[in-house]
Amino acid sequence: MSITTIKCVLIDLDHTLCSTAEGAAAALSVFADRYGLTDLEEIKAQFREINESLFLRYLNRHVSITEFRLRRYEQLLKLPGIKSTSQQSLAAEAAGFAEIMNRNCVLYEDSLDFLEYLQSKRMKLALLTNGPVDGQRTKIEVLKIGHFFDQIFISGETGYEKPSPAAFTNALNVLQGTPENTVMIGDSLELDIHPAVNLGIQAIHLDRSEQESNPDPQFQTVASLKTLQSHNLIR
Incomplete structure (x- = not known):
C-alpha cells in the first residue's frame, strides 16, 4: 500500500536520517582516555542510561x-575507576x-539517496526534530543536508517538542499543508508516529532494528528508507 497524494513530508533527524552512536562513541573515547578508563563498552552502557x-x-x-x-558530564565523572578531578572547568x-x-x-547509508529522491518529487520537505538549537544545527551542518529542506523545525528554536500536537500543527501551518496531504517519517512510535496519526497525518515508522511488529493499520512500518524509495511508497 502506498502513501498517496502527498504534498508535504516531515522527517525526523536522530535515528531516522542519522546515527548518533558514532558521536557518542567518539566523545566517550576521549573521556575514557582523559580519565584512565578501559572498559569502553561498559561506559557506553552507563552513558545511554544517563543520557536518556x-x-x-x-x-x-x-x-x-x-x-x-x-x-550528564557530572554523572559520568561518578563512574567507578575515576580518581582524578576535572582538568578544566566542568562546564x-x-x-x-x-x-x-x-x-x-x-x-x-540510505539517507542521502532518499533525500535526493524526495527532492526530485518536488514535495515540500521539512525536518522535524527535538533537541537544542546548537546541537541540531551542528549535526545538519556536519551532515551537509540543510539544502534538502524547505523548512527546518528544531524544538529548541520553535518551542514545540514532539509529541506535542503543536510541533506538528506549527509545521503544517508554515508549510501550508494539511494532515491529509502530509506524511511523517520517524523512528519513534511515541514521539513521531502516534502523535502524527492522532492528528490525521499519514505516518511511516522506520524500524531499522526490525524489532517491533506493527499490527496497527493506521501507519506503515519499514526497515529502511531504501524500502520506501525502491517501492515508491510515497507519491
Whole structure:
C-alpha cells in the first residue's frame, strides 16, 4: 500500500536520517582516555542510561540545555575507576563533550539517496526534530543536508517538542499543508508516529532494528528508507 497524494513530508533527524552512536562513541573515547578508563563498552552502557533520563528532563523543560549537558558530564565523572578531578572547568568539558558528539554523527547509508529522491518529487520537505538549537544545527551542518529542506523545525528554536500536537500543527501551518496531504517519517512510535496519526497525518515508522511488529493499520512500518524509495511508497 502506498502513501498517496502527498504534498508535504516531515522527517525526523536522530535515528531516522542519522546515527548518533558514532558521536557518542567518539566523545566517550576521549573521556575514557582523559580519565584512565578501559572498559569502553561498559561506559557506553552507563552513558545511554544517563543520557536518556536527563534528555527527557530537558525536553520537559525541567532543566536547561546547559544544565542537561553539565549534569550528564557530572554523572559520568561518578563512574567507578575515576580518581582524578576535572582538568578544566566542568562546564567547558561538558560543552566540549557535546560538541564531539554532535560533530561525529553520521548519515545512514540510505539517507542521502532518499533525500535526493524526495527532492526530485518536488514535495515540500521539512525536518522535524527535538533537541537544542546548537546541537541540531551542528549535526545538519556536519551532515551537509540543510539544502534538502524547505523548512527546518528544531524544538529548541520553535518551542514545540514532539509529541506535542503543536510541533506538528506549527509545521503544517508554515508549510501550508494539511494532515491529509502530509506524511511523517520517524523512528519513534511515541514521539513521531502516534502523535502524527492522532492528528490525521499519514505516518511511516522506520524500524531499522526490525524489532517491533506493527499490527496497527493506521501507519506503515519499514526497515529502511531504501524500502520506501525502491517501492515508491510515497507519491
